[in-house]
Amino acid sequence: MIDKLSLIAVYPELILLLMGCVIALFDLSVKSRSRTATYVVTMLTLAVVAALQASYASTGQTIYAFGHMVVSDVMGNWLKCFATLAMMVTLVYGRPYAADRDMLRGGEMFVLSIFSLLGMFVMISGNNFLVIYMGVELLTLSSYALVALRRDHTQSIEAAMKYFVLGALASGFLLYGISMIYGATGSLDLQEVLKAVTSGQIKHQVLVFGLVFLVAGLAFKLGVVPFHMWIPDVYQGSPTAVTLMIGGAPKLAAFAVTVRILVEGLTPLAFDWQQMLMLLAIASLAIGNFAAIAQTNIKRMLAFSTISHMGFVLIGMMSGLVNGHAGAAGGAYSSSMFYVISYVLTTLASFGVILLLARNGFESEEISDFAGLNQRSPFYAGVMALCLFSLAGIPPMIGFYAKLAVLQALIASGGTLHLALAVFAVMMSLVGAFYYLRVVKVMYFDAPTCSGEVTAPFEVHAVLSMNGALLLVLGLLPGGLMALCASAIKQMLTS
Structure with a gap:
């Protein structure tokens, strides 16, 4: 019999599951091509879930549910709250774009977005390898369908097929790794795995x-x-609205899973996985930044920039334990959490502008499409410039403080190698600044290729304005968000 505490821990997930099914059925009666009623119900559902997660996080409690298979803690609840808000912003930005391209013939986009968010929730709450894998699969299967949502677009179908094939390969890696850990420890529960690894009775090579x-x-x-x-x-x-769904909120879930598995489950193997993360971070910073320089498509440029930003997240993750001592763990992991939140916030605004400039029959995907944007719409050019400055790590944007926090954690962990890595990361950030500032130059100094003022629906304008303002405000006053991340990580490490 399921106890009451277990149900309380998963109320948000149950609401998403129930409303995902209800919205799928409700949409059958909606006749509007813009799916206004479906959109409103979806947004109300997400608002309730976000408020519930924030209230859970504010209590500071950690609840283990369903025989320790699920955990509801401060870190997880805040990440789920931010993921829900990111999905709401994505739907606000993406709905006009999707309506113009006849992607709202049914309510699939809204239903799949809810189920992909449910997958993120399961990933973030997973305290068992099997639960985490279920969350990963729910998210990725929903994402495959979303990428292929524009059924008459060859590029989207091709992207969905590539994503599916490579995603299946990654799932295979994850499952094989889980099976090896299970074979060695005899458990899928992260706490039991930690105890078994700590005992020292299992062969290190396995x-x-x-x-x-x-x-x-x-x-x-x-x-x-x-x-x-x-x-x-x-x-x-992918359709640009779907690109934002893949490049935004799921990064929060991926960070949470990395923390759950490596920090909560496999801390005794930190020396090994920290070396792996260091190599991945170095390669990501180098290849992500240098490959981005050659891109003329802004979505592809931002894709390579994402790779380099995830390298920074890994730098924070690999700085937590020094010679087996966890003194710097709280600062290091909280800097990574702060970085991934600031990255998602910036990504939302940058893709919001890209979606805004797209018109029916025209995709604003080339860097040249941004030529003279300041002459057409100084406000939206300003928002995009804020995003690019933040991604480049230029003060006083939030991206600068995020990079600074990660580099501080890296240097504080000591060692000549870590100092060299910090210098390398700064050099790669300078490389990254080149291709971000190139877009700013195109917006402000090139002649516009098309005339006409850029207009947006009221809700898109309002949300984009707040999104852009947050990049500056949180850059000037990062203390509150940083304290929230530090508190969440500290509670996770001590529970």
Whole structure:
């Protein structure tokens, strides 16, 4: 029999599951081509879930449910709250775009977005390898369908096929790693795995062999080199609204799963997985930034930039434990959490502008499409410039403080190698600044290729304005969000 505490822990997930089914049935009676009623019900559902997650997080409680298979803690609840808000913003930005391209003939986009969010929730709450894998599959299967949602568009279908094939490969890596860890420890529960590994009675080689496959699967979900090959093609080929769904909120879930598995389950193997993360971070920073320079398609450029940003997230993750001591763990992991939240916030605004400039029959995907944007719409050019400055790590944007926090954690962990990596990361950030500032130059100094003022629906304008303002405000006053991340990580480490 399911106890009451277990149900309380998964109320948000139950609401999403129930409303996903209700919205699928409700949409059958909606006749409007813009699916206004379906959109409103979806947004109300997400607003309720976000408020519920925020209230859970504010209590500061940790609840283990369903025989320790699920955990509801402060870190998970805040990440789920932010993921829900990111999905709401994505739907606000993406709905006009989807309506123009006849992607709202049914309510699939809204239903699949809810189920993909449910997959993220399961990933974030998973305290058992099997539960985490179920969440990963629910998210990825929903994402495959979303990428192929524009059924008459060849590029979208091709992107969906690539995503499906490479996603299946990554799932195989993850499953094989899980099976090796299970074979060695005899358990799928993260706490039991931790106890078994800590006992020292299991062959180190077997554990490391399974760890390699686990890290490979996680690296695919984060999109870091050498498991990055799907990102540029899927970002470019997907409808832009779906690109934002893939490039935004799921990064929060991928970060949570990485923390759950590596920090909560496999801390005794930290020396091994930290070395792996270091190599992945170095490769991601180098290849992501240098490959982005050659791109003329802005979605593809932002895809390669994503790879480099995930390299920064890994730098924070690999700085937590030094010679087996966890003194710097809280600061390091909280800097990674802050970085991934700031990255998602910036990504939402940048793709919001790209979606805004897209018109019926025209995709605003080339960097040249942004030529003279300041002359057509100084406000939206300003918002895009804020996003690019933040991504480049230029003060006083939030992206600058995020990079600074990660580099501080890296340097604080000590060691000549870590100092060299910090210098390398700064050099790669300078490379990244080139291709971001190139877009700013095109917006402000090139002659416009088309005339006419850029207009947006009221809700899109309002949300985009707040989104852009947050990049600046949180850059000037990052203390509140940083304290929230530090508190969440501290509670996770001590529970």
